[in-house]
Amino acid sequence: MPSFIALGLEGSANKLGVGIILHEDNQPAKVLANLRHTYITPPGQGFLPSDTAKHHRSWIIRLIKDAFRTANIKMKQVDCICFTKGPGIGAPLHSVALVARTLSLMYSKPLVAVNHCVGHIEMGREITGAQNPVVLYVSGGNTQVIAYSERRYRIFGETLDIAIGNCLDRFARIINISNDPSPGYNIEQEATKGTQFVDLPYTVKGMDCSFSGLLSGVEAAADELLFNPSPENAGKYTKSDLCFSLQETGFAMLVEITERAMAHVGADSVLIVGGVGCNKRLQQMMSEMCEERGAMLFATDERFCIDNGIMIAQAGLLAFKNGSICSLEDSTITQRYRTDEVFVSWRK
Structure with a gap:
């Protein structure tokens, strides 16, 4: 029975998420790891893009390592690396996309660029069973x-x-x-x-x-x-x-x-x-x-429902299984990435 595993990286705002998901034929998706760390500012203050990006850079490697320990797998078992392309805040999006590209080059893994909104929808559909x-x-x-x-x-x-x-x-x-x-x-x-x-x-x-x-x-x-x-x-x-x-x-x-x-x-x-x-x-x-x-x-x-890495892994793996791969040259971010711009190849 063929199986697929995806690593998902999310960082479009102040929440940094790393998720690992497993798909097996005719089986519900299995969440192997779903870790998150939030950049929290003092009361009365919002979060600045530069400070949020710095937070993500400081935490992302730790979260990735913890995710693989939680999932009890190695990077060689991962079929694709999925990252949030947009929409979102530029600086934190860039910081996470950079890590996705680096991992792709280091381990020769294909990249999948994911629309943040579609990630929410597909994870919601998977968890709730909504058709x-x-x-x-x-x-x-x-x-x-x-x-x-x-x-x-x-x-x-x-x-x-x-x-x-x-x-x-x-x-x-x-x-x-x-x-x-x-x-x-x-x-x-x-x-x-x-x-x-x-x-x-x-x-x-x-x-x-x-x-x-x-x-x-x-x-x-x-x-x-x-x-x-x-x-x-x-x-x-x-x-x-x-x-x-x-x-x-x-x-x-x-x-x-x-x-x-x-x-x-x-x-x-x-x-x-x-x-x-x-x-x-x-x-x-x-x-x-x-x-x-x-x-x-x-x-x-x-x-x-709160921003997380597993939703990016879920939507990315659905796209990957239908032939959607992002080249290194196209692995940029788009702050205004509309939901209706995405071709949903995995739905009939």
Whole structure:
């Protein structure tokens, strides 16, 4: 029985991931190793590209060695080396692609360039068993509603400005919430204590969303609460209420455009992928919508929805088995690498 093993390297933002996956004929993919290390900045601060790249360079060799020890295999057993081509932040993408090229040359292994978004989708499909869902891809840098058609993942709707994850992250900085383990997770925990809904801008335009107005609105409310309080606003709402209201408003926008895409393509399931996809409230709201439509919701936990190396290994190995290999000359990165640019050779 033929088998294939892939090494996947992910570093498009502040999370560095190394994954090793095994494919055997007619068997579910087997995760041999899935390690990750996150660059965390102090509260109130974002992460700079140069500092993030330095973090990745400092940790990637250690993670690769640990991954091979965890998987209990040698590099000679690997069939291909998969790396994130994009989308993402230039400097950290470059640092990881450089390591992928170096390993390819050292061990004479073929390279496979992977679209980060497609990696999320394929890992989500593999783990959950979702066959042909409408995909909601939500992360710090991306917000897209996607459906598969004719060998492409078609984008039916997306953000017109900032991603939902970026909106959450920036608000976390405004109210000085910790970045450990992630600002979005800490907003989610804070939101569970909120009881008062604060009216915030809700912007859906057809199949697309806009989150910049939502961020400006909640920032103004936070300014009144925390920095320029007035007697008439005293006790109206809390920081927890703002986190709760931000989530409720932003997630309602996502549910609306996802449901519209489902109606358009006649889908009976939704798959949520990306770092924000771990959010339990988002999953609950989407589940309620699916239940009303007689549809199913698929989602994963933080091992697979947060950026990781195993998703790059999974998508890369699917492409490799269908003849997709990246030459050394073409093993560059593309910061704006659209999901629908990828030819999905492995799906019928």
